[in-house]
Amino acid sequence: MGFYENDEDAFLPLRDVVFKQLREEILYGKLKPGERLMEIALSERLGVSRTPVREGIRLLEKEGLVVMLPRRGAHVASITAKQLEDVLEARRTLETFAVNACCARITHARFEELNEANRKFAEAVDTRDLRQMADTDTAFHNIIIDTAGNEKVKELLVSLKEQIFRYKYEFMKEMDDPTRLVREHDQIVKAIGESRSDKAVELLRMHIDSQAIAIYRKIK
Amino acid sequence: MGFYENDEDAFLPLRDVVFKQLREEILYGKLKPGERLMEIALSERLGVSRTPVREGIRLLEKEGLVVMLPRRGAHVASITAKQLEDVLEARRTLETFAVNACCARITHARFEELNEANRKFAEAVDTRDLRQMADTDTAFHNIIIDTAGNEKVKELLVSLKEQIFRYKYEFMKEMDDPTRLVREHDQIVKAIGESRSDKAVELLRMHIDSQAIAIYRKIK
DNA sequence: TAGTGCGCCATTGTATACAAATAAAAAGAC
């Protein structure tokens, strides 16, 4: 391992380094919702000046991970039950669109990727490694979204999912039977493979909604 | 008229003043797609330092109105045919969701607002004032979106529409019969009034698609 | 003791100076 934790960051503008670092800390719970992000403290901790910290925070705001109040600084975005509902509804709307488009465009190779991705997710579920589970689940859904072929929808979904990732992560901790998610994925894959787009849409809707309900219960 | 062009800007952070000013110039065509935004030139023109200019540009990036390349500065976002398609598809997906939700939640008062908004749009069409037409059309659609009651969907739609506003604006210039839009709005209002959500969704889809095709023809 | 006003301190907002990098122009080699 080199001097830098992540070699590819070596030539990135500092604002992006700050962004990635803080993003990581927010998504995986090191920085908690509501926590205040103070520029001077962060610039000292990260070893850069205030300027790239400010700009990194602006990038986080763009992703919806922090909220800024003029003269009152930046806070890690927390979420109300209503906001969570809204985000999940938006996600469901866009992701059902995506799975429908995916059915129309999927190739054999992509279909195999999808199967493989769910196999990896199943593996992660077996190990009960939370981070691994979250990442492989995201990867699975991303293949569907990529296959849909709409870059803007993809961009919006990435942002929406990040905004609730932290809560989903917390929720997965306490899930009794995560293998159910694997089975749900399998059903979706099957429907896509059979080009039954209506069924795939309905299964995905249920898949998202069941998670929505669980997360919602946690936050309420 | 006071010293400031817009009094409410007087106490706003400069980054927001810069943001609003440049946003206006981009949306209404003073700054053209692809044009480069250079920090020093802008800071001189707007009479502020580079810092708020940089931050204002970051806000424009968040709205998708400019794109930034590291070390190569910011450009007014231009759009390829594919990107336009993607944005319009995303908009259609979210706005048909919105009109469906709107049907379920609309009150009598809101319904009257909707009628009134389309009356104002019809007025603007009569005068052929392009800016007025664009603004009242936006207002009409926004009532539907507001009534749907999903803040996140609203936020996403505002952003998506801004990204194509400029092209829509150009397209309206050359439209032979803009009164057709008024009639389409009327049909949508009627369907909402009769709580026929399926019909409203279908009409809105067609309304958006017909514009999409026209804009698409212009850009291709 | 409760309430109000004043002043200090921490923090964000803005300006500016300097460093680094890119692109364009000029010089040189073949």
Add this chain to the structure above:
DNA sequence: GTCTTTTTATTTGTATACAATGGCGCACTA
């Protein structure tokens, strides 16, 4: 004459200094 190399100028990236604001505590008053 064209291609390569070097130089130079312009522009963005980063650091830092200073200004302005808002919150908080303390003192003063009723």
